[in-house]
Amino acid sequence: MNNFTFYSPTYFAFGKNTEKDAAKYVKRFGGTKVLIHYGGGSVKKSGLYDTVVNALNAEAIPFVELGGVKPNPRSGLVYEGIDLCRKENVDFILAIGGGSAIDSAKAIAAGVKYDGDFWDFYSGKEVTKALPVGTILTIAAAGSEGSPNSVITKEEGMLKRGAAGEPLRPVFSILNPEFTCTLPPYQTAAGATDIMVHVIERYFTNTKEVEITDRLCEAVLKTMIKETPRVIADPNHYDARANIMWAGMIAHNNICGVGREQDWSSHGIEHELSAFYDVAHGAGLAVITPAWMKFVMKKNMNKFVQFANRVWDVDIDFEHPEATAYEGIYRFQRFLKLIGMPTTFAELGAKEEDIKAMASHMGISEDNLLGSYVKLNVDDIEAIYRLALSDN
Amino acid sequence: MNNFTFYSPTYFAFGKNTEKDAAKYVKRFGGTKVLIHYGGGSVKKSGLYDTVVNALNAEAIPFVELGGVKPNPRSGLVYEGIDLCRKENVDFILAIGGGSAIDSAKAIAAGVKYDGDFWDFYSGKEVTKALPVGTILTIAAAGSEGSPNSVITKEEGMLKRGAAGEPLRPVFSILNPEFTCTLPPYQTAAGATDIMVHVIERYFTNTKEVEITDRLCEAVLKTMIKETPRVIADPNHYDARANIMWAGMIAHNNICGVGREQDWSSHGIEHELSAFYDVAHGAGLAVITPAWMKFVMKKNMNKFVQFANRVWDVDIDFEHPEATAYEGIYRFQRFLKLIGMPTTFAELGAKEEDIKAMASHMGISEDNLLGSYVKLNVDDIEAIYRLALSDN
Structure with a gap:
């Protein structure tokens, strides 16, 4: 066996109705202004989006939103998210969806805290700072809800590349298996x-x-x-x-x-x-x-x-x-x-x-x-x- | 499957020579004055104690020590440790040994932050505050290096009882299998x-x-x-x-x-x-x-x-x-x-x-x-x- 370190500090809430506590966890992990980041309409159709919005409102936590994450998430939306977070002084990113929404959220989180091009992290640079990310997972697949990894595709040249770094581990992840049904x-x-x-x-x-x-x-x-x-x-x-x-x-x-x-x-x-x-x-x-x-x-x-x-x-x-x-x-x-x-x-x-x-x-x-x-x-x-x- | 939460934020460093980084981890997790807590002479005989002391000295982190933890650790030493920490303004406890040293350290950590008798936590009260505890494990057994639990025996009536609470999870644990040989x-x-x-x-x-x-x-x-x-x-x-x-x-x-x-x-x-x-x-x-x-x-x-x-x-x-x-x-x-x-x-x-x-x-x-x-x-x-x- 090789020497190693292991550090998995994500707080996991698992099971039915756990999404109702989303705002409570945002608060616990220091969020005061949130970007809700998601993909298409399924999180709206399922009612999950409304549940989260109601929970944030109940805790009086302001938020902005950015939807439209695609499978194999693209760098274009990441740049958009970074600009939005800076403009709105967002200090917490809440991803709702599968690995694509979470990976895109991680890219934005790293990018906001970095003066250069976020793509540097997807070209080999280690992520050492990022906004905290929380997730509400709706697809069992990528494992991004508990990992320090993110994969983004750059439209120019269709480069699909990964980034890694401990600050990319979500601070909390909510897993309700019902949403995967x-x-x-x-x-x-x-x-x-x-x-x-x-x-x-x-x-x-x-x-x-x-x-x-x-x-x-x-x-x-x-x-x-x-x-x-x-x-x-x-x-x-x-x-x-x-x-x-x-x-x-x-x-x-x-x-x-x-x-x-x-x-x-x-x-x-x-x-x-x-x-x-x-x-x-x-x-x-x-x-x-x-x-x-x-x-x-x-x-x-x-x-x-x-x-x-x-x-x-x-x-x-x-x-x-x-x-x-x-x-x-x-x-x-x-x-x-x-x-x-x-x-x-x-x-x-x-x-x-x-x-x-x-x-x-x-x-x-x-x-x-x-x-x-x-x-x-x-x-x-x-x-x-x-x-x-x-x-x- | 029942609903659950899972939160295991301990940082683990595993393998040969990892004990040399003990002081680095104390610093990373905010310790400025340390209580080294251990059992008998084996940690001195093995050289582990000296390694830790040298590492703390190299980082200029002051410390006091309290040895003498016995298997099935007793409440008497816990009271002694609580008094010592308060007198010396200790803000970090570093346990060296097996489950007994770690459990005793956890009891002290909870007791220092509590106005009442620490035994309350071993009579059913949940631990909600404690000094941070780091561990250097020398016996594979109790699992206390990654758990929110502690078991102490009260001499009066020979009551062996457990306490639990998230603040009892060690902030870091160093596991070098060589010390178990x-x-x-x-x-x-x-x-x-x-x-x-x-x-x-x-x-x-x-x-x-x-x-x-x-x-x-x-x-x-x-x-x-x-x-x-x-x-x-x-x-x-x-x-x-x-x-x-x-x-x-x-x-x-x-x-x-x-x-x-x-x-x-x-x-x-x-x-x-x-x-x-x-x-x-x-x-x-x-x-x-x-x-x-x-x-x-x-x-x-x-x-x-x-x-x-x-x-x-x-x-x-x-x-x-x-x-x-x-x-x-x-x-x-x-x-x-x-x-x-x-x-x-x-x-x-x-x-x-x-x-x-x-x-x-x-x-x-x-x-x-x-x-x-x-x-x-x-x-x-x-x-x-x-x-x-x-x-x-």
Whole structure:
């Protein structure tokens, strides 16, 4: 196990009606003037927006609002949010929605406290100051409600990039699983895939002797394997929604990832797909992650036998461990199909002829390889995209 | 799943040499005058005490010290610590040691900020204010390094009681597994038992549909089942020590226990044993917990089949689920013997003739039953003590 630090100071309120306390938490964490940041009309349709506005009014906390966050949130709206916060002396950002609204809120929060271009944080600069962000989560997927991360897409060049820094961890997050019940099956499954891959990117590591975090990763995956088909079959299954929603936080606040090298290659390779075709991130991951697995398994079988055995209940064939390993990947891919996810390029509307462009767009070179479990060059990334053309 | 809140804002620094940053963390969390609180000579023998003192001196942070914390820490030293802190204007308490030193530090921290008798907090009053506490952990067991709890024994009447409150969560905890390598096998095993029972007291619940926390509980137990025999065989096995030490935190910061009813009966029943005979808490739990299981299993089999199957790899006998359930308890008890724990009253030096006194000492009545998975009256508690007379 490697040395590590772990600091997850977000206050979580979980369950039915917890959104009614939003204003109370804004106050507790020092907010006196709020930007409500959200996406489309669903938070208005569900009544959540009104609940929050009423709660803020009841506590006499003034606010301004900025809607319009899109999936794969864009830098344009971030600049707009930064200007608005400065003009209105906003000192607290309340995101309502899924990972996109939260990531956009984090970008604004960092940008307000920074003299330069906020995009610097998405080009490698660490975030060391930000306005406090609170969240009311409506989609179980990104884990942004408990993470110090944010992903934004810059329209110019369609660059989809991440920023990180402890001040980006929300000070509070309100998770009411009821709000996830109206999510269509495809988005539900894409979110579930994202959650599973957040764990998988931590699980496949060359760090030895990390039994506790391995077991925690497996706990999240086992939970998702049980609960996801239940909510696809019955979208209003509160308890299954609840288990998925909390698993989504556990998957990404890094309690499953401390003390070990991590490998975020599938996310990196998928981000190009999302940027090129604007596909749902989780759906892109459903196509890319099994392809990544098939490619790297041949070079480093290390964790794949354990993954197959402990997560997918494959009996170990000690004479042919590669058969065990492959069966684990196959069961994962079959599971993704079962919950309605695409598993090939074509299903995403992605095109073979764009592969070279996407692979070269990532900024990978022989001095700057991707990943760690197996280090990937541009040819390897092209090979992974090609493996994703079919799901055989 | 029940509604819940989860807030675990402790900053954890984990791994080799992390103790060298102790003064840096004291400063970060606002300490300007420190009480170093510890037990016996082991922290001096190991050099840890000197490292901390040198680090404080290097940062020019003044300090006073109070050693002498005993296992099952006593109220007498707490009063002494409160007086010392007030006299010396201490604003930060740094505990070095195991759960006893940390729990004693928490009691002092709460007492300094309170006009009344600190024992009020151990008689049911919630702690709402306390001095900040930092910890340097040297024993993997109590989980106090990440919990809002403290247990103190009052000499008068030998009352062993717990207090709780968010201000009791340490602001930082430093965990270097190397310091646990010198712990004798018996204390190591007692600590491991305590960790496992912290999870077990959360696992056995009547709350339905808590798959994610069930799986997390099982993850900790599986880790302990693998790693504990390794450190008994090889006390210097750093990685096994590291997995146990982090599992000990996970077991008790409540990430495994949110959203569900918990049942702390085994702890309650054991506390009487510790108070009567001053036995190691974990050793007492090794005797009491299987006895509690045998007693309640007959009244509520609910979780026992799952415990046997998922934690102890017992194949489920669907025609005789009670046989599966019993086999799980048996394997747990056999594991405790394997790591060198006592499993009977006699091995602890406890006496059958004290059973009535211990059971009546708990303050249980028909209006105030113990536990929730199965509610226990005084007769039930006596029956559990009697089951602990043998390990058949």
